[in-house]
Amino acid sequence: MNADPEEPVLHVKGLRFGWSEPPLFNGLSFDIPPGVSLVRGDDGSGKSTLLRLLAGAQNADAGSLAIHGIHLDERHDAYRHQVFWIDPQTEAHDALAAKGYLDSLSHHYPNFNAEAMDELVQGFGLGPHLAKPMYMLSTGSRRKVWLTAAFASGTPLTLIDQPFAALDAPSIRFLRGLLQDAADHPSRAWLLADHEAPEGIALKKTVSL
Template sequence: MNTDPEEPVLQVKGLRFGWSRPLLFDGLSFDVLPGVTLVRGDDGRGKSTLLRLMAGAQNADEGSLVVHGIHLGEHHDAYRQRVFWIDPQTEAHDALAAKGYLDSLSHHYPHFDADAMAELIEGFSLGPHLAKPMYMLSTGSRRKVWLTAAFACGTPLTLIDQPFAALDAPSIRFLLGLLQDAATHPARAWVLADYEAPEGIALTRVIQL
């Protein structure tokens, strides 16, 4: 794995995409370095869409995305193994128990860390909810499951949409601690999409939309 902090984890070049005219992105290019990057913008500016494109969950009209030398357009599956992203509104896992969803991650992400997952479950106070199917969880508890997955999966690139939405105060404090550690990681990158910068986090860069 790349450990040079000057080398980008993700390279985005010439990204072009739009649901209609005018385009959301036209020739958008940037690098994501290790640490924490913020994608910031008002509603309708394309924050969530940009994360979907970076995840390979939505096809761009033009442009290239490369994680650690793996081109999305050439090696889709290998690229997706190196990126964690989930739509926080998804219903795809509703029938699974929370623990079942988390346990399934090891089959998709080669560097999934079960010890880290146990610590995250404790930190987010998810223990009482693990046996419940996802559809029975509150919005905040579902968000905690997604965040646990995001930090346990061990991917070079982790994309998180509105990470603090619906969280209780203790979980917000715990997440801020995780992001403080992430900000100094020498090899992995986290990209957050939100309206404002998280308090007390040293950001690698801000992408303003």
């Protein structure tokens, strides 16, 4: 879908969610424009939960979410194809080889970029690990697989929880460069969740929890 670069990618209106009273979020509203934005908060503030809600992986108690006019509550599957998110702790793909997982993404994301994936694999130094099943990878290598998937997915909205966690220094530098490029993207949005703003990245918006 071609979008006006001046229009926000994600609209969040009146979001309410909680496991008990008072709710974690109540009436939370914001827009996310193209480029790189940040959800910032301390431990327990709800950063990871908010990403789950925005991904459509957790149902909100109230409110609306829309990506380029596609509303989650009206067109759930279409919405999910517009956003990339994965729980960094997931074991759902453990039996797959890393390459098998990455190759499967083209079936879920219409704008998946195989050429970009090859460059990302090289940039993150994943080549020696592609044939290994996910459960055999270190925490850092697993995160590199998720990051490769995130940037190759081609989705209008990409959600990344603690992007620099468990990465080695070369991968941190490579990721920082990717985010610096993403900061000027005219149509895709990346929403990071972390304790503080990433150094050297021009953020379009910060949502503080």
